[in-house]
Amino acid sequence: MSIKAYKNVFDSLYTSLCVFASSYVGNIDVAKDLVQDVFIKVWEDKIDFKSELAVKSYLYTAVKNRALDFLKSKRFKATDHMSVVELDHLNKESFYLKEVVIEEAATVIEEAIKTLPNRCAQIMRLSIKELTNIEIAKQLEISVNTVKAQKKIAYKRLRPLLKEHFVLIAFVFSSSN
């Protein structure tokens, strides 16, 4: 992977991976260290990715494994401890998949909303939190009709972005080999 492609992957996924890792280790600073370790390994081992799916699959798995290793390590046990039940829970495949889904869905939502004009984005942020149109109108001191109209604009603009194959973050993969 070229350094450019590598930086692109880092920029696109670093934050998500840190948040994801912290759901295992419960500490954002430890999470950051784990994720950086994984990134160093990707570079040192010259791992090359061919698609968005491949890169995500690899990185989420690698971060998960490193996080679980950390929880079983002496370093962790010396300062903290986790019950066997809790560790079992984190070890489950469905816990891993659930955390990936949350991270991925949250990122899509955030990136999509970022593309909207300010007022529209404000309304959509509240809408996501399951506020009704009336509640949104009250909170922003605007009319319910304005809320409805703005939502309509948002849906129209987001429609192409929400198709399944749409990639919000463009990955640049190296073209060689």
Added chain:
Amino acid sequence: MINFNKIIILSKQIAASLLKDEKAESLESSDLFSQEEKDNILKRLTDKSEIASRFQLKNKIDKKEDWQSLKSKLHLPKKTYYWQYATAASIALIMALTFVYHKIDTQKVDPVLVDTKIEIGTDKAILTLSDGSTVLLDSTNVYQNKSVNGNGNKITYGSAESNNQELEFNYLTVPRGGQYHVELSDGTEVWLNSESQLKYPVNFIEGNPREVELVYGEAYLEVSKSTKHNGDTFTLKTKEQNLTVLGTIFNVNAVKNETEIITTLVEGSILLSNDLNTSILVPSQQARLSQDKSDFEISTVEVEEFISWRNGVFSFTNKSLKDIMKVLSRWYDVDILIVNEEMENVGFTGVLNKQQSIENILEIIKSTNNMNYKIENKHITIE
């Protein structure tokens, strides 16, 4: 991996449902999670305090700083000036666009939309066989015979055993609003951009140079190495120049009605020639041959910008609005007229996903500028 693919698609579906204020049915019907887990997913995405704590967590992550510390731990090749480019390329967030343009007043006017029928470009091409008959290749039409296999996005020529010493030619024509990928019988791969035509033999004759012609348009080639073909060189002809290689990766842009041919080398080396001159390119170099000049103008460029079209994005670095509109008009198959001449040379930098509507792109440009646009059928006027 199967699960992982499902997971990524499911994530997008959930995000779409929540944004549309709909029930997340794809999650409800998913067999990957228990009900408790499903509830937890929705809660984490929609609950006010959950969203707030996620936001706080993200605020504790300083991506720039962490990148610097990560970078210092990597063993990097010596040429560190790459870094500047890396930052430039990382504006991959599609919507992160900036006009290098200074104008203070931004009066907002609404665009006029009349009966828009503009579609996003897709994979498609027309195959012309040696007997002159034509076949449409797209997501619903396939073509197959003994050694040829054409489907929705790619046509592959097998190396059929033949003692034929006569070359038999096929043409592949990609219309406006299309793109297509062909693998020739020698293993060379060619990606064709919108409004391009390639002429090539169904089979190459061993011991002879491999010759292919880009009749017009833009192509990205990964040439199968000569060493695999007893040293037979590969030549790509265009109207004004010949390009000979032994095995390499490059992009040639010889778009209709343009005054120059642009050749960009990604890997390997190539020999360019026209009637009067020859020139050799090394990776990251670009040669421009103008219609009115006979020599090649060589410069070093950021290659990614010129080859990103085949990865589903338009990449522009300080490109004029006029040139951008030319690119867009080929992909969306529309005519674009810029009324105000001053606007034509406005510079623009950004990366745009090709899978979005043209209205979307125009809206983005509009939001950074005091331009307005009008869409009538397939004609767009920018004023």
